[in-house]
Amino acid sequence: MSKYSVKPNLSVNFAGIHSPNPFWLASAPPTNTGEQIMRAFDAGWGGAVWKTMGAQVTNTSSRYSSINWGGQRMMGFSNIELISDRPLDVNLRELAEVKKRYPKQALIASLMVESTREAWHTVVQQAEDAGADGLELNFGCPHGMSERGMGSAVGQVPEYAEMITAWVKEKARTPVIVKLTPNITDIREVARAAKRGGADALAAINTINSITGIDLDTLMPQPNVDGRSSHGGYSGPAVKPIALNMVQQVMSDPEAMLPLSGIGGIAAWKDAAEFILLGSGTVQVCTAVMRFGYRIVEDMIDGLENWMCEKGFHSIEDFRGLSLPKVTEWKDLNLNYKVVAHIDEAKCIGCGLCYTACWDGAHQCIHVDRVSGAVNGPIELHAKPTEVEAASRSSITVTPIPKLDGDIARQPYVTPLARIPRVDETECVGCNLCSLVCPVDACITMVEVKTHLPAETWEERSAACLTGESC
Amino acid sequence: MQELLQQKPEIAEKFGDLHPPFEAQAAVVEANRCLNCFDAPCTSACPTHIDVPKFIKRIASGNLHGAALGILDANVLGASCARVCPVDVLCEGACVMHGFNEQPIDIGRLQRYAMEGFRAQGGKLPRKSDENRSEKIACIGAGPASLAAAAELQQRGFQVTVFDKRLLPGGLNTYGIAEYKLHLADSLDEIELIKELGVEFRLGVEIFGETSLAELEAEFDMIFIGVGLGAMHRLSIPGESHPGVIDALQFIEDYKTGKTTPVEGNVVVVGAGNTAIDAANAAKRLGAMSVSILYRRTRDHISAFDFEYRQALQEGIHFLWLTELMAIHSSAAEITSVECVRMEIDSDGLFKPVDGSTFHLEGNMVIPAIGQSPMLELLAQCRDVQLEHGRVVVNRTTGQTTNPKYFAGGDCVNGGREVVDAVADGKRAGVAIARLLEAIYV
Numbered sequence: 083m084s085k086y087s088v089k090p091n092l093s094v095n096f097a098g099i100h101s102p103n104p105f106w107l108a109s110a111p112p113t114n115t116g117e118q119i120m121r122a123f124d125a126g127w128g129g130a131v132w133k134t135m136g137a138q139v140t141n142t143s144s145r146y147s148s149i150n151w152g153g154q155r156m157m158g159f160s161n162i163e164l165i166s167d168r169p170l171d172v173n174l175r176e177l178a179e180v181k182k183r184y185p186k187q188a189l190i191a192s193l194m195v196e197s198t199r200e201a202w203h204t205v206v207q208q209a210e211d212a213g214a215d216g217l218e219l220n221f222g223c224p225h226g227m228s229e230r231g232m233g234s235a236v237g238q239v240p241e242y243a244e245m246i247t248a249w250v251k252e253k254a255r256t257p258v259i260v261k262l263t264p265n266i267t268d269i270r271e272v273a274r275a276a277k278r279g280g281a282d283a284l285a286a287i288n289t290i291n292s293i294t295g296i297d298l299d300t301l302m303p304q305p306n307v308d309g310r311s312s313h314g315g316y317s318g319p320a321v322k323p324i325a326l327n328m329v330q331q332v333m334s335d336p337e338a339m340l341p342l343s344g345i346g347g348i349a350a351w352k353d354a355a356e357f358i359l360l361g362s363g364t365v366q367v368c369t370a371v372m373r374f375g376y377r378i379v380e381d382m383i384d385g386l387e388n389w390m391c392e393k394g395f396h397s398i399e400d401f402r403g404l405s406l407p408k409v410t411e412w413k414d415l416n417l418n419y420k421v422v423a424h425i426d427e428a429k430c431i432g433c434g435l436c437y438t439a440c441w442d443g444a445h446q447c448i449h450v451d452r453v454s455g456a457v458n459g460p461i462e463l464h465a466k467p468t469e470v471e472a473a474s475r476s477s478i479t480v481t482p483i484p485k486l487d488g489d490i491a492r493q494p495y496v497t498p499l500a501r502i503p504r505v506d507e508t509e510c511v512g513c514n515l516c517s518l519v520c521p522v523d524a525c526i527t528m529v530e531v532k533t534h535l536p537a538e539t540w541e542e543r544s545a546a547c548l549t550g551e552s553c
Numbered sequence: 554m555q556e557l558l559q560q561k562p563e564i565a566e567k568f569g570d571l572h573p574p575f576e577a578q579a580a581v582v583e584a585n586r587c588l589n590c591f592d593a594p595c596t597s598a599c600p601t602h603i604d605v606p607k608f609i610k611r612i613a614s615g616n617l618h619g620a621a622l623g624i625l626d627a628n629v630l631g632a633s634c635a636r637v638c639p640v641d642v643l644c645e646g647a648c649v650m651h652g653f654n655e656q657p658i659d660i661g662r663l664q665r666y667a668m669e670g671f672r673a674q675g676g677k678l679p680r681k682s683d684e685n686r687s688e689k690i691a692c693i694g695a696g697p698a699s700l701a702a703a704a705e706l707q708q709r710g711f712q713v714t715v716f717d718k719r720l721l722p723g724g725l726n727t728y729g730i731a732e733y734k735l736h737l738a739d740s741l742d743e744i745e746l747i748k749e750l751g752v753e754f755r756l757g758v759e760i761f762g763e764t765s766l767a768e769l770e771a772e773f774d775m776i777f778i779g780v781g782l783g784a785m786h787r788l789s790i791p792g793e794s795h796p797g798v799i800d801a802l803q804f805i806e807d808y809k810t811g812k813t814t815p816v817e818g819n820v821v822v823v824g825a826g827n828t829a830i831d832a833a834n835a836a837k838r839l840g841a842m843s844v845s846i847l848y849r850r851t852r853d854h855i856s857a858f859d860f861e862y863r864q865a866l867q868e869g870i871h872f873l874w875l876t877e878l879m880a881i882h883s884s885a886a887e888i889t890s891v892e893c894v895r896m897e898i899d900s901d902g903l904f905k906p907v908d909g910s911t912f913h914l915e916g917n918m919v920i921p922a923i924g925q926s927p928m929l930e931l932l933a934q935c936r937d938v939q940l941e942h943g944r945v946v947v948n949r950t951t952g953q954t955t956n957p958k959y960f961a962g963g964d965c966v967n968g969g970r971e972v973v974d975a976v977a978d979g980k981r982a983g984v985a986i987a988r989l990l991e992a993i994y995v
Contacts, residue, residue: 431649438591474596479597479598479600481600481639481973481974483969484858485924486968497652501592
C-alpha cells in the first residue's frame, strides 16, 4: 500500500472553533465581502477572518506598495488601508448569509472599536448574533487606527490589551482570539496580558511598520497619496522569519502560550508546515492571496497532505509544535559541535560564489588551488581574489577557429578542476555561508567533524570559568 | 558616401535582426539570472576580457550607463561585438549555467541592450587621461584592430590618424558582416564615438609603396598595422572570369552597400566557412531560387561554427559534401551550369576525386568563399617587419613587431579570427604603444 493512499485528516479544533483545514484567510482585503469569502470557501479555504469591522472609516487612494527583489515582484508588501470601510450592518448581514451557506467553514469576526466597555460589548453581541464562530480582536493594525487609540495603540500597551480582552470576555460566548502586533520590543508582554485578560487564543503577527521605498525619479516615498506618504503595514514573504521567531517566542512561554493562529508571509504549504511545527494551530494568509488569488489554497492543502503522508503524520496535532523544543537560547548551544563545508566536485559548476563569500564575508578558508596545489593555513599563505582575477585578465584568449586551431568540437560542459574551489577544513569555522550562496542543491554540505569533546554550553563554560576550573 | 548609408527598405526587410534586442524588463529578468561568478569564465573566454558579471549586474541594478562604460572600457567595439561575436564558443559557451543543465545567460543580447541604451542616451567614450600629448600614431587600415588601438591611444591623450583605402571606416565590420547580424549603419555609428574622441580618419587613401611608408614613418612616431587580410582566394578553374562569379566578401559588400539587385536563379557557393554561410544565407534572402554550398570534404571538416551551420540549414541552404567544383559553364550572358566531381577519402585519409563521378549542377551565379590571402605585398614593404606564414610576427602581449616602431594586430597577425580578437589585439597594442611613448618622453 502506498504511503499516499490514506489521506491525512487536516481538520482542526482551534480553541473550540472547528475548521475543515488549518488554512484561514486573514482579516484583510480578501475577506472584505461575503461574496469574496464564499468564493474562497468554494476554492477550499477552511476559514476566514472577516475584514475588521467597527466604526466606519474612509480609506485613501492609493494604499499599497511593494518591494521587488532580484527581478521578483512583491517580495514584501505594504498597505495603509484601514479597517472595513463598509457599513457594519452590511458586513454583519453578509456574515450571517455566509455562515448559513457554509456552516462547516470557520467564520471569524475581526473587531475594532473605540476603547470603551460599552462599544466592545455592543460589537461582540452584534458579531455573535450574526453567527460568527469566533472573535478576533484587532490589536495590531499599525497605521491610521493606532493614531485614533485603536489597533496597535492597544496592542503596544499590555494593560490596555488585558483590559479590553477582559471586557470582551465578559460578553463573548464564542472563543476570543487576540491578534498581536509585532511593533513592540517583546511580543510576549502583550501575549501574556491577553492571556491574563482571558483570551482563548492568539493570532500573530500583524503587519510591521514600514516604508517600502522611495521613487528615485520623483523622490516620493510609496505609496503616494497626493504627494504624501505614510508608514504602512509590511507583509509578504519578507516577514516570515520575523513572524516565525515571534510565534516561537510566544509558544515557548508558559505565561503566554495559547492556541495560536500563525500569520506572516505564508504563501505555500511549506510555510504553513513551519508555522504549525512551531505550535500554530491554524495559519492565516493574506498577501499571497492578494497576489495570486484564492486558488493557492489548492496546493497548500495538497502539498501539506502529501508531506504529511511522507512523514507519516495523520493529523495536524501529530506534528504541531514538534520543532519547538529544538529552539533554545544561545547559551544552551553546544560549543564543542563542529561542522565543516564539503564541496561535491561532481556537482560544482565552478561559479566561485562560495569563494567570494568566504573571502569577503566569512573566514578566508575556501581556495582555488586544486591545480596549483593545496595549501592549508592562514590567509597570508594564499593568493587573494584580486590576484586570481588579475592573472586571468592578463591572459591572452582567442576565439577558437576550426581552420586555425583544428578540431574544436564542443565537449559536454565539465567544470574545469581549476574552477572547483577547495575548503581548508583546518580553518573552516562551519558558518554555513558557502552552502547558502551555492546555487546548486546539495553541492556544498556541512559535514560534522568529531571533536571528541563532551558537549559544553556557554553557560557551562562560563560557570567553569567562575569556579576557576578552566576558561 | 552618404548614399551608401541609405539602406534600401527591401534589404532592411529581408535582413531583420537574427537576435532581436531585449525589451527593458526582459533584460532585467535575464540580468538577474546571472550568478555573478568569481573570476567569471565568460570574462576569461572573451578575448577582450569584458567584465561580464559587472555589466550584467549593472543592468540588473538599473545602472545602464555604468554597464555600457564597463563594456567600452574593455572593448571599444562593444556594440558590434554584442551582435557579431560567436558567443556560443566564447562567453556564452563558457557560462557555468551549462553545468547546471540550464540555458547560458544571454550575454550577447544583454551587451547589445546596454550599448544601445548608452547610444540612445547620447553616451560618449570617456577620456582616460586629461593630458594632451604631442606624439602621433598612424593606424593603417580602419578595421576593428586599428579602431581599438586608435581609441585606446586617443583616450590616453595621443594624436591618432587612421588610414584606409576605402571610403568608409570599419573594415570588415562595415563591409563584411551579414546584415542580419550587424547593419552597416550601426557599424558606422559606433565609429562615430571614436571620431568624437578626436581620432583623424584619412579615408580613400591607400598606403602602398616604400615612399608612402617612408612618409608615414617621418610623420608619425609609431605605426600600427591593422590591414587585415587581402583578396579572397581564387578557384583557378575554367570559367572563373565570368562576371557571374563574385567572391563572397564582394557579394556581401555589394548587398550591404545597396549595389546588389535581387539575386535570381540558382546560386552555388564554394567553401563551408562562416563567410560562405553568410553569403549563402544572403543570396537566399535576396531571392535566389536555390542556394547550394559545395564542399570538398565532409560536415565534420567545415570551418564554420556549428551555430552558423545550423542557421544555414534553417535558411534552406543545401549542402553538397565531398563535392569539388571543376568548371563553370556559361553562355555569353549568363552562367548555365557548374561541373563538379565527387570526392572520397582514401586509405591515407586524403581526399581525392572519384573516377568518372563528374556531374553537372544548375547554377547561374557562383560565389567562391575559400578564404582570404594575406596582404603580402604591403606587409613586405614595412621595413624590418618580419612575417611568418604570411602573418606579421608580434610579441603577443604588446603587439610589437620586429621593427620596434611598428605594431600590428588583427587578421594580419592572427590569420583571420573574429572582430573581438582584432579588438583585443588593437587594445593591447594601444596600451603598449602608450606605455612605450610615456616611458620615452616622460
